[in-house]
Amino acid sequence: MKKRLIYVSLFLLCLGPVAFCQVFEIPEGEKYQKVKFELINNLMVVPVEVNGVELSFILDSGVSNPILFNLSDKDSVQINNVSEITLKGLGEGEPIKALKSVGNTFKMGKAVNQDQPLYVVLDKDLNFSTSLGIPVHGILGYHIFRDCVVEINYVNKTMKLHDPGLYKYKGSKRSQTLPLDIINRKAYIDAAVLVKDEKEVPVKLLVDTGSSDAVWLFQDPEQGIDIPEKNYEDYLGKGLNGHIFGKRTKVNGVRIGSFTLKDAKAAFPYMESFGAIKNLGDRNGSVGAEILKRFNLIIDYSRNKITLKKNGNFKAPFQYNLAGVELQHNGVRYIAERITDSRGVVHSDENPIGSVQILFEDRTRLSLVPEIVVSAIRAGSPAEEAGLKQGDVILAVNGKRVHRYKLQEVLKMMNEKEGKRIRVLIERSNKDLTFSFVLKKLF
Structure with a gap:
């Protein structure tokens, strides 16, 4: 995988405590x-x-x-x-x-x-x-x-x-409250993973809302935490001190309390990336937001506990990058659009794009819009086999001009479901080219 900009957020600082006098305070009279x-x-x-x-x-x-x-x-x-x-x-x-x-x-x-x-x-x-x-x-x-x-x-x-002093817990049959360990300003939860078979392996995971992944695991064959045979090397993200690489794969399940998530995405970071952390203790990895977002949460450091309640995301399949491309904004570009219909009637006020528009003779509008480029491409992926390259400027996906959509919406268009054919119009070396490929599962 070629190097790309930040994909996940994970900053685990090795800093001593900082003195503080104040805390976040809720206004008096408000809960x-x-x-x-x-x-x-x-x-x-x-x-x-x-x-x-x-x-x-x-x-x-x-x-x-x-x-x-x-x-x-x-x-x-x-x-x-x-x-x-x-x-x-x-x-x-x-x-x-x-x-x-x-x-x-x-x-x-x-x-x-x-x-x-x-x-x-x-x-x-x-x-x-x-x-x-x-x-x-x-x-x-x-x-x-x-x-x-x-x-x-x-x-x-x-x-x-x-306000912790005023908060009262409400009982619910659909939620579960579990203990948290707060160590060096971070919260850890006991969980279990099913890596290769149906045998559970107990793990202690950092609760990390700043990681967009599902679960990171530290390889430990003696404990039963080994990398499944089906995997691929990838760039996992960027920390304060550089890039983080590892293997991406999936595990048969992740259990937190009584909740089990099957066929979960997993990553095994190379441990060289953790050199700044002198002691990982008994930690086995991290649980990230792709799992956490499947619950509504109550995180209570003052009482060392977390409450999880399944929400509408719980049964959603884990989303893999089926196309094999990463996208990012790369500055801005101008696009030209006609603003008259076949009869010459001007429609300049309809759905203007971008924050800057220049009108030419009431017929053409020049708009300044974000430029979306391929920031990385996975070796052997459908997009790479079709001919897409890092640095290609994305113009349209399945006929939809991407400047009308947010970056994450464009990524979703290119990763909708297995078996879907994707047609991508790109600009490369001042030429417009079209590529087509079919989305397929990694595992």
């Missing part, structure tokens, strides 16, 4: 704050106000302190009490330089922390926006979960931040 989020590639993107400026953060339970990155010349936010530090995280590269800041005001809804520590990474390569299709400025995790009972409704795309 909770309700926050809407966008769910993109299984990741929750939430609005967070930082020192009076609204930004977008991924809610990532695998991260210790908030990290701010990907600030463009359009973003202007003041950070307080800055010093330089070194950050260590996942990836095979070297630690990176960053800025440490304290005394910042973070606000989600009306929940406010007036003394929030923050790290600022200035590396431009650390960028979620191109692969998610929307601006993302950072990641936020532990402090929200520490200070609030966090209720997540993946179906309605809403989150409630409850």
